[in-house]
Amino acid sequence: MPTQTKENYLKAMYFLERKGSKIALTDLSKLLDVSTPTANSMVKKLQEDEWVIYQKYKPLQLTEKGRKAAALIVRKHRLTEMFLTKIMGFGWEEVHDIAEEMEHINSDALFDRMDELLGNPTVDPHGSPIPDKSGVLVSRNYEHLSDMSEGQRVRLCSMTDSSTELLVFLNSKNIKLGTEMDILKIESFDQSMIVSYNHHPSMMLSHEVCKRLLVEVVN
Amino acid sequence: MPTQTKENYLKAMYFLERKGSKIALTDLSKLLDVSTPTANSMVKKLQEDEWVIYQKYKPLQLTEKGRKAAALIVRKHRLTEMFLTKIMGFGWEEVHDIAEEMEHINSDALFDRMDELLGNPTVDPHGSPIPDKSGVLVSRNYEHLSDMSEGQRVRLCSMTDSSTELLVFLNSKNIKLGTEMDILKIESFDQSMIVSYNHHPSMMLSHEVCKRLLVEVVN
DNA sequence: AATATTTGTTAGATTAGTCTAACTTTTTAT
């Protein structure tokens, strides 16, 4: 197993791969908050144990081995987040930083037990999918709330950004995963939406928020 | 806060202090499985932030600050062990290695929540005391089973060594914390004891085992 | 096509944590 630092590099590369096709060194260095030379020398080292494929000036690539290792770290992260919320009673906005540390704990038994106590969950508290034990991640294709139309009824399933700020905002509006909302009106001027859900008959959500919420249409 | 490595040094010094008065560099290096020069250079660095007092050729000393930091790491370790056994269903022989990693997690909320879910326990699964939130450790004065006499009834409360091997051995004999035993006979030749407890009317325990078991006399 | 900008690389330095070899001080045994 690589060091904690190297695990964070693999995980970062995995995220970049899963959203923007090519992995650019600059993106990696920004995501990890290190200088480009630092990231550059690290990917060269990661190549030595065949976690990544490195060729000068070419986009970075994860090997199968590197991708699997990364997925298993993500698995540990998301199982931990689920455990902290469902079993230990933390709020969804409190668990990320703890999981960021726990994901590096070397103990299959611990995470297997979490998985079991949680009943083999497939998504984390923010709706992100949990890779299975062999590192396979199946992600569903949700729609952005901002792309929906007036009159539709949708269910919140995930978000593109699970920052504490967004989660705290959603808490304040009583919006949770699974909350179903009716889109009453879309303001053409600023794309803000008026939605109705639970005991909130008329809530305004800005375009900035709607862009980040991933939903599925309820029939 | 110090690094994970430095935390392990502080904890090791804390253990040495709590049992053998003076902290010798050689003992520290053996406990941490590093060379003496490594330990030597580390204690010099620890002095810089006033975790320890270092004077050439003198026994090492923890500062108040260092002692408290160490106690709080031990607290996290033992709360974790308790959590893993009581809440997650692990055996007392499985938890130490996981706790060795979790003790470095930086989250008051996590350990406060464990403490709460456990009902503020005062001892870990091996009977070792848990320092309180301010780093105060109150340790009870138990007797070694090997020092008891024929005819006495004792309760297992702790052990001097909670190695996996001993714990697995005790499992195999159905001996747990709290198990009460009657000392039927002490073999003068090898100091082994014949004890009776639960459904085991006559169990032989070697001196090697008895030396490690800490008990209190039951009236 | 030439130039400017962005992206990536190299070189050289720094800090944390570790080692071995050689040496010194302290402690113990004779």
Place this chain on the structure above:
DNA sequence: ATAAAAAGTTAGACTAATCTAACAAATATT
């Protein structure tokens, strides 16, 4: 009191992870 043994220290080297400064290659803009 001396010599031997144990404990502790110094010096010098190494790896992991990071940085800044300088430079090169690739890409985008005019």
